[in-house]
Amino acid sequence: MSRRRRKEATETKRIAIERIEILLTKADVIYSDEPLLAIRYGERARKIAMKVKIQMPKKWRFRFCRKCKKFLYPGINAHVRIKAGTPSRVITYCELCHEGSRALVINK
Numbered sequence: 001m002s003r004r005r006r007k008e009a010t011e012t013k014r015i016a017i018e019r020i021e022i023l024l025t026k027a028d029v030i031y032s033d034e035p036l037l038a039i040r041y042g043e044r045a046r047k048i049a050m051k052v053k054i055q056m057p058k059k060w061r062f063r064f065c066r067k068c069k070k071f072l073y074p075g076i077n078a079h080v081r082i083k084a085g086t087p088s089r090v091i092t093y094c095e096l097c098h099e100g101s102r103a104l105v106i107n108k
């Protein structure tokens with residue numbers, strides 16, 4: 001890849017992250033009023049991340065169901081539990097498919 005192409009690629013990724021950030025922040029705001037639309041925003045954000053081959057920013061990664069890939073909102077269609085132990089974990093359960101969960105390690 002030439003230097004110019006590489007520069008374009010990083011620029012694309014930067015714009016993609018920016019768009020993901022905007023979409024998901026907006027989804028968070030409208031979630032309680034229009035959950036279906038918010039889920040669609042989440043889907044769109046995930047598609048953008050896949051298209052430019054980037055990982056979802058860590059802030060948002062744990063908000064997606066592992067199984068049905070839907071964007072979740074704790075208190076509406078997800079519940080969050082803290083699992084004690086070493087390391088302790090924060091686990092998000094999806095209420096749409098009743099299966100997906102994702103653990104976030106908080107301390108080691």
Ligand SMILES: [Zn+2]
Pocket residue numbers: 065066067068069070094095096097098099100
């Ligand atoms: Zn799910």
